[in-house]
Each structure stands twice: as structure tokens, then as C-alpha cells.
Amino acid sequence: MEKNKKSIGAFIGEYGAFLALVLLVIVISCVSPEFRTASNFLNLLRQASFNGLIAFGMTCVILSDGIDLSVGSTFALSAIICAELIMDGVPAGLAILISLLAGTALGVVSGVLVTKGRLQPFIATLITMTAYRGLALIITNGKPISRLASSIESESGSFLFKVLGKGNLVFGPNEMFSIPIPAIILVVALLIFYFVLHHTTFGRRIYATGSNAKCANLVGVNTTGVKISVYAISGFMSALAGLIMISRVDSAQPTLGEGYELDAIAAVALGGTSMSGGRGKIVGTLAGVLIIAVLNNGLNILGVSTYYQEVIKAIVILVAVLSDRKR
Amino acid sequence: MKIEMKGINKSFGTNQVLKNAGFVLEDGEVHALMGENGAGKSTLMKILTGVYTRDDGTVIVDGEEVVYKSPQEAEKAGIVFIYQEINSLFDMTVEENLFMGKEITKGFGIVDKKAMRAKAQEVMDKMGVSIPVDAVMGELSVGQQQMVEICKALMVDAKVIIMDEPTAALTQSETEGLFEVIESLRKKGVSIVYISHRMEEIFELCDRITILRDGTYIDTKYIKDITMDDVVQMMIGREIGERFPKRDVKIGDEVLRVEGLTKNKVFHDVCFSVRAGEVLGVSGLMGAGRTEIMQSIFGNLSRESGKIFIDGEEVTIKNPRQAIAAGIGFVTEDRKTEGLLLEKSIAENIEIANLKKVSSKGVLNKKKQDEIVKQGIEEFRVKCFGPWHECNNLSGGNQQKVVLAKWIYTDPKILILDEPTRGVDIGAKKEIYDVINQLAAKGVAVIMVSSELPEVLGMSDRIMVVHEGTVTGIIDAADADQAKVMTLATGGSL
Numbered sequence: 142m143e144k145n146k147k148s149i150g151a152f153i154g155e156y157g158a159f160l161a162l163v164l165l166v167i168v169i170s171c172v173s174p175e176f177r178t179a180s181n182f183l184n185l186l187r188q189a190s191f192n193g194l195i196a197f198g199m200t201c202v203i204l205s206d207g208i209d210l211s212v213g214s215t216f217a218l219s220a221i222i223c224a225e226l227i228m229d230g231v232p233a234g235l236a237i238l239i240s241l242l243a244g245t246a247l248g249v250v251s252g253v254l255v256t257k258g259r260l261q262p263f264i265a266t267l268i269t270m271t272a273y274r275g276l277a278l279i280i281t282n283g284k285p286i287s288r289l290a291s292s293i294e295s296e297s298g299s300f301l302f303k304v305l306g307k308g309n310l311v312f313g314p315n316e317m318f319s320i321p322i323p324a325i326i327l328v329v330a331l332l333i334f335y336f337v338l339h340h341t342t343f344g345r346r347i348y349a350t351g352s353n354a355k356c357a358n359l360v361g362v363n364t365t366g367v368k369i370s371v372y373a374i375s376g377f378m379s380a381l382a383g384l385i386m387i388s389r390v391d392s393a394q395p396t397l398g399e400g401y402e403l404d405a406i407a408a409v410a411l412g413g414t415s416m417s418g419g420r421g422k423i424v425g426t427l428a429g430v431l432i433i434a435v436l437n438n439g440l441n442i443l444g445v446s447t448y449y450q451e452v453i454k455a456i457v458i459l460v461a462v463l464s465d466r467k468r
Numbered sequence: 469m470k471i472e473m474k475g476i477n478k479s480f481g482t483n484q485v486l487k488n489a490g491f492v493l494e495d496g497e498v499h500a501l502m503g504e505n506g507a508g509k510s511t512l513m514k515i516l517t518g519v520y521t522r523d524d525g526t527v528i529v530d531g532e533e534v535v536y537k538s539p540q541e542a543e544k545a546g547i548v549f550i551y552q553e554i555n556s557l558f559d560m561t562v563e564e565n566l567f568m569g570k571e572i573t574k575g576f577g578i579v580d581k582k583a584m585r586a587k588a589q590e591v592m593d594k595m596g597v598s599i600p601v602d603a604v605m606g607e608l609s610v611g612q613q614q615m616v617e618i619c620k621a622l623m624v625d626a627k628v629i630i631m632d633e634p635t636a637a638l639t640q641s642e643t644e645g646l647f648e649v650i651e652s653l654r655k656k657g658v659s660i661v662y663i664s665h666r667m668e669e670i671f672e673l674c675d676r677i678t679i680l681r682d683g684t685y686i687d688t689k690y691i692k693d694i695t696m697d698d699v700v701q702m703m704i705g706r707e708i709g710e711r712f713p714k715r716d717v718k719i720g721d722e723v724l725r726v727e728g729l730t731k732n733k734v735f736h737d738v739c740f741s742v743r744a745g746e747v748l749g750v751s752g753l754m755g756a757g758r759t760e761i762m763q764s765i766f767g768n769l770s771r772e773s774g775k776i777f778i779d780g781e782e783v784t785i786k787n788p789r790q791a792i793a794a795g796i797g798f799v800t801e802d803r804k805t806e807g808l809l810l811e812k813s814i815a816e817n818i819e820i821a822n823l824k825k826v827s828s829k830g831v832l833n834k835k836k837q838d839e840i841v842k843q844g845i846e847e848f849r850v851k852c853f854g855p856w857h858e859c860n861n862l863s864g865g866n867q868q869k870v871v872l873a874k875w876i877y878t879d880p881k882i883l884i885l886d887e888p889t890r891g892v893d894i895g896a897k898k899e900i901y902d903v904i905n906q907l908a909a910k911g912v913a914v915i916m917v918s919s920e921l922p923e924v925l926g927m928s929d930r931i932m933v934v935h936e937g938t939v940t941g942i943i944d945a946a947d948a949d950q951a952k953v954m955t956l957a958t959g960g961s962l
């Protein structure tokens with residue numbers, strides 16, 4: 142249910158992240174002609190897709206008053222599982238499916254630790270984060286697995302695997318439009334998350350659990366189930382992002398996705414979702430993801446040293462989060 | 469201390485909640501502030517103490533115009549506010565809460581635990597309460613928490629104490645303790661602003677009364693010059709008729725039967741039944757275990773043994789979901805922590821309890837949502853600025869109406885109401901009683917736990933009295949009176 146009348150302040154509060162994004166894009170576009178090309182924007186979308194998919198899952202977890210630090214490790218472990226299966230000659234389609242299920246199961250473990258184990262989400266997922274990373278290292282013996290696509294025997298399997306990260310959807314007269322598949326997956330995911338969070342009873346239950354779990358439980362919401370589900374979703378999304386990554390780089394290594402949890406949390410925070418749950422929007426998270434992607438991409442193009450990039454990112458996040466709080 | 473508030477205006481956003489409000493508080497008087505839920509009593513007091521800033525108007529304290537910028541500043545000037553909402557740090561102990569921000573130190577910021585403990589004990593003794601000072605706040609009952617809040621106010625040497633519905637969660641004896649304290653404060657020349665919806669208390673305690681209606685000052689009178697009916701008339705601007713509306717309902721078959729419900733040290737061998745169309749009042753002192761019994765029936769509190777039968781068949785209820793599926797609804801006593809998603813809108817609160825009704829196959833249906841919410845707001849006359857109004861910003865009584873509304877649309881067979889009219893104004897109470905009667909007429913079995921004796925006596929068909937976790941008697945309301953119920957509630961027998 143939306144408010145009927147919105148003041149300008151409330152409008153800025155609600156869409157602040159988008160305003161910031163537009164501002165950033167305009168400023169960097171003015172300074173850099175390289176940045177403002179269509180191909181760069183598409184590339185930017187592709188880069189954003191990893192963090193975007195993870196951050197969508199993270200949004201659900203944070204909305205339910207949790208946090209998932211294990212996304213980076215889940216990303217790596219499920220990617221490794223897929224890579225190992227492919228190397229063992231399992232059909233690519235099946236390997237991908239198993240990897241997605243594995244990611245979901247890894248999320249369920251975090252969820253069970255939080256609910257049945259009564260661990261604080263931060264601690265529970267710190268544990269799974271460490272454990273999954275360790276497992277990834279054990280499975281691979283610490284070594285990267287490379288040349289995945291060429292190890293797939295069947296043609297269709299190889300195509301399926303490659304298209305995930307490298308493919309483009311080409312259409313229009315003279316094939317003038319070419320959109321990276323990861324960007325398309327991102328948009329589809331956005332639509333699904335938007336629908337689920339705002340138009341389904343499950344979405345309502347997530348918000349209610351994050352807002353006041355005690356009250357939600359008393360009106361018949363299975364808060365335990367909701368919590369386990371959001372971690373499962375987060376695990377699934379991490380695995381999906383991991384698959385796109387290994388498809389793109391054609392190799393998998395156990396150190397994949399290190400620090401991704403922080404980018405995802407930053408994107409969620411930038412998007413205005415309350416860290417204590419119950420409040421927030423998926424489109425806000427999208428804006429947060431794009432802000433981070435624009436910063437990474439733009440600062441790179443401008444030739445800003447990576448050391449400074451980190452500080453600049455920190456400042457942008459700080460400003461955005463502070464202005465969000467003034468509502 | 470003399471306080472004069474004049475021509476106070478206050479808007480939140482575009483919504484004006486105070487229009488030309490005000491009152492005059494004399495030295496050493498107990499001054500009642502009355503008005504319907506949402507009339508602006510709490511807001512007016514929050515403006516006095518600097519919680520909110522006023523848009524317009526003047527506040528004159530002892531002849532000088534003042535603007536307190538924060539409650540701390542008001543407290544320094546000797547004005548203390550006991551909030552309607554409990555305002556404690558729930559993870560900390562009673563003692564830590566009492567001394568928050570005014571710790572006794574031995575210098576260098578080292579706290580003097582011994583001195584604080586002694587002082588805390590002294591204040592508690594004065595109030596006649598026995599709450600261990602090292603208990604964790606969150607583990608106390610609402611009533612006990614309220615007592616700690618009151619003690620907190622007594623810790624400072626106040627010249628004016630504002631009490632916003634202090635007795636809403638107190639037991640009879642705690643209330644008496646509070647009245648004695650108020651009496652002795654009055655003798656010391658402390659002025660007291662007393663906000664309450666309990667007419668009897670106001671007439672027992674107060675010297676003068678100021679009425680607010682829709683954020684506007686109506687009148688100030690000496691209590692001895694007016695009657696309760698006058699007050700209601702001024703508050704609401706209309707007659708409300710009989711306080712406890714009669715109902716003419718044919719009582720049907722037994723719907724709920726509870727046998728041998730036992731939880732160690734909390735309640736023991738509880739047996740009772742309720743029939744369709746019947747209202748079972750549950751009385752007892754605070755802490756007697758009434759709430760725990762109800763929580764257990766609803767599956768929110770585990771128990772050692774006991775059977776629950778609905779429509780003659782035994783049911784397993786281990787969690788609230790099973791209880792709801794079995795046809796039980798439960799309005800909890802603590803609307804802040806259990807009853808509401810406070811930061812969410814009225815609409816979302818009503819909808820969350822009725823997700824099945826407002827959706828099909830898991831997808832929300834905007835039309836059904838709007839329908840049920842609109843109905844809820846209108847039927848219960850929730851005073852709000854729209855369905856999107858955040859529950860946090862509703863007045864206490866209106867929050868309670870939202871809690872009721874969300875349950876009633878679940879069409880329960882059995883509705884358990886734990887303190888349904890706590891903090892609710894006279895007019896709204898009547899509306900809630902009407903709703904209870906309508907439900908009974910529809911054949912719902914109603915269980916109403918209440919600490920307000922007149923309400924239990926006026927509304928019930930039968931009254932079950934609980935003392936220290938055991939049922940000491942179930943009597944027909946027709947034979948019941950205040951004395952009988954109190955005897956049973958204190959462990960005596962008839």
C-alpha cells in the first residue's frame with residue numbers, strides 16, 4: 142500500500158539511490174568519452190550482474206532481519222562443484238542443475254543454523270562462509286580448474302555452458318542490438334524478485350518476519366520456514382552468479398568471490414534497505430548495484446589508482462547511506 | 469511549579485493533530501487530562517517536555533516563557549515524563565535502567581554499584597513493589613516494567629510528574645501503591661498530570677480535569693463539580709449510552725474444552741470450557757498466570773501436560789499456526805512487542821493475519837486487500853490518516869483497534885482477548901464491547917482476560933478466576949460481584 146501524497150523530501154528519500162546513480166553517470170560521462178559508449182554500458186551491465194544477483198538474494202535475507210556473509214564462499218564452492226562435475230564428464234546441463242541445488246542447500250544450512258541452532262545470523266554465516274571456503278580449497282586442492290568449455294563433450298552442453306557468461310542476445314535489423322546474457326538474467330531476476338516481494342504472500346511474510354518476528358509468528362507466519370527460505374534463495378542466487386562467472390572466465394578457482402559479500406551488503410544498504418529488516422525495496426538494491434558498478438567501471442576508465450578507488454567508493458556509500466537516513 | 473500552555477498547534481507533515489490546545493497546571497495539584505484515543509494528550513505532553521517541537525503557541529513555566537529542546541532539559545527543570553510506551557533498555561537490569569544517564573559514581577566514571585543498589589531498593593520500597601533490582605528488564609511482565617518506569621521518575625527530584633496511562637498495565641495492588649505515592653507527592657507540593665481512560669481512577673484521584681477533543685482544548689473543571697457523564701459528553705461530543713451493552717445471545721454447544729493444562733511453576737491443572745456465543749471472563753491478579761495459560765492454549769508457550777478439545781475432538785496445538793488452523797484467534801496483551809508490526813502500515817498489519825483471504829495461489833489481490841483494510845478501518849473507527857498510516861504513529865487506543873481488526877477477519881471459532889481494552893478510551897471501549905457482542909451473536913466463543921473488574925463483571929457470562937496458576941473458581945456472572953471475584957483472586961474460597 143503506497144502513500145497517496147508524497148512530499149519532495151519523501152520522493153528523494155525513496156528514489157535517492159537512483160538520483161545518485163543518474164548523477165554519477167552524468168558526471169563520469171561528461172569527463173570521459175570512453176565511458177559513455179553503448180558498448181561500455183553493456184559491459185558495465187555484465188560486470189554488475191554478479192553482484193546484482195547476489196545482492197538480490199542478500200536483500201531478502203536482510204529484509205528478514207538476517208545477514209548472509211557466506212555468499213562469496215557459496216559462489217566459489219558451487220562453481221567448483223560444477224567445474225569438477227564437468228571435468229568428470231557429467232553432462233553440462235546436469236552439472237549446472239546440481240550446482241544450483243548445491244548452492245541452495247548450502248544456503249539452507251545457514252538458515253538451519255540461524256533458526257534451529259539459534260545462532261546470530263552474523264555468526265552462523267561467518268561459520269558457513271569459512272567452512273565453504275575451506276571445502277572449496279579441499280576439493281580443488283587449492284588449484285584452479287581451467288579450460289572447462291573444451292572439456293564438455295556434447296556440442297549443446299558446451300554451448301549451454303558458454304552462453305551463460307559469454308553469450309549475447311542479438312536482435313533487431315542488421316543485428317544492431319546485442320545484449321549480454323548475464324544482463325538479461327539480471328533483469329529477469331529483478332522482475333521475479335520484484336513480483337515475489339511486493340505481490341505475493343511469501344513476500345509479505347518476509348517483510349513481517351523482519352519487522353517483528355514475534356508478532357508475525359503469532360498471526361501464523363512460519364518464521365522459521367521464512368528464514369530458512371531466504372538463506373536458500375541467497376544460496377541459489379550466489380550459485381547462479383558463480384556459474385555465470387566460471388562460464389565467462391572458463392575456469393574455476395577456490396578463491397573466487399572473495400569479498401563479494403561486502404559488495405552485496407553495500408549494494409543493499411545503498412538501496413535503502415534497513416539493516417534491521419522489514420523495510421526496503423528490490424529496485425533500491427538494483428540502484429545500489431549499478432552505483433557500485435558505475436564507480437568501478439568509471440574510475441577504472443578514468444585511470445584512478447585502485448587504492449584511491451576504494452576510498453572513493455567508501456565515501457560514496459557513506460554519503461548515500463547518510464542522505465537516506467534523513468527521511 | 470505552575471505551567472501554562474496556550475494556543476499550541478502541531479502538525480505532523482500535512483496532518484494537524486493539535487489545534488489551539490493547552491491547559492494550566494497549578495502548584496501541587498493532580499490534574500487529569502482526558503480525551504479520546506488520538507485526541508492529542510500524549511502529543512501535548514511531549515511538546516511540553518521537548519520530545520516534539522511545537523509549531524505555534526506558548527509554554528509558560530512559573531511566569532517565564534520556556535522552550536525545552538529535549539526531555540533532558542525538561543528533566544533538569546524538574547519536569548519528568550513517564551511515557552505511555554515503555555521506554556526501557558530491555559537487555560539491561562532494572563538497576564541499570566533506573567540509573568541510566570544518572571549513575572552514581574565514585575569519580576573518574578567508576579560506578580558505585582553499592583550506592584545505586586541501595587538507592588534503587590529504597591525507591592522500590594517506597595512504591596511497595598518487590599522486583600529484584602538485578603532482574604533483566606525484558607524478562608519482567610509489562611506491569612512490572614511499568615512500575616520500574618514509575619520508579620525511574622521518582623529517582624529525580626521532580627516538581628512536575630506527567631503520567632501517561634500509568635495504570636494501564638498495573639495490578640489492583642500495584643495501582644493502590646501508586647495512588648499512595650501520588651498522594652504523598654501531592655503533599656510535598658509536586659504537581660501531577662494524570663492521563664488515563666479509567667474514569668473511576670480520575671474521580672478518585674484528581675483535583676481538576678482538562679478535556680481535549682480532536683486536538684483542541686475544550687474545558688477545565690473541578691472534579692467535584694462534574695459527573696462521569698459530563699466528562700464523556702465533553703470528550704466525545706455525543707452520548708454513548710450504556711457502558712456495557714447488553715447482548716441477547718442463545719448460548720450453543722461447547723466449542724473449546726481444556727483439561728488438565730499444566731506447566732511447572734506457572735499453571736497447574738487448568739480445566740475449563742467455553743460454549744458458542746458465550747463470553748468467558750478471566751480474572752485474577754497480574755502475574756497469576758492468565759496470560760501464560762492463554763499463550764499455551766494458542767501454542768505459543770510449551771506445557772508439560774493437558775488436553776485441548778475443539779468441537780469435542782482433541783486437537784494438537786504446538787504452535788500458533790496449528791491454533792489458527794484449529795480456529796483460534798488471539799489478541800495478545802502486549803500490542804507493542806507481539807500485537808503489531810509497529811513500523812508497518814495499518815494495511816500491512818491487517819493483511820498479514822489474513823494472507824489467505826487477500827490472495828489467491830500466493831499472489832496478493834489488490835482489490836481484496838483494499839476491501840478488507842477499508843472495512844477494518846471503518847468498522848473499528850480507527851483514527852488515522854489512511855490505510856498506509858504507520859502503526860508507530862497511531863495513538864495507543866487506535867493501535868489496539870488495529871490488532872482487533874486483524875483478528876476478526878480471520879473468522880475465528882474461538883477468540884482469546886488478553887486485556888482487549890487496555891489504554892482504550894471510553895467510546896472505543898464501547899465499540900470493542902459491541903464487537904465482542906457481535907462475535908458472540910455469530911456464535912464465536914470468546915475468552916476475555918481482563919484486569920478491569922467492572923469490565924469482566926459487565927461483559928461476561930461466566931467468570932473464571934485464577935490465582936497463582938490454579939483456577940480457584942468459575943462463577944456465573946449473574947451471581948458474581950467485585951468482592952467475590954477478589955476473594956477468589958487472592959486465593960480465598962467462597
Ligand SMILES: Nc1ncnc2c1ncn2[C@@H]1O[C@H](COP(=O)(O)OP(=O)(O)OP(=O)(O)O)[C@@H](O)[C@H]1O
Pocket residue numbers: 480485503504505506507508509510511512552851852861862863864865866891893
Ligand atoms: N510521530 C507522529 N507522526 C505522525 N502522527 C502522529 C505522531 N504522533 C502522534 N501522531 C498522531 O497524532 C494524533 C494524536 O496522538 P496522541 O498519541 O497524542 O493521542 P492520545 O490522545 O495520547 O491518544 P491515546 O489515548 O490513544 O494514547 C493521533 O492521530 C496520532 O496518529
Ligand SMILES: [Mg+2]
Pocket residue numbers: 509510511552632863864
Ligand atoms: Mg497517548
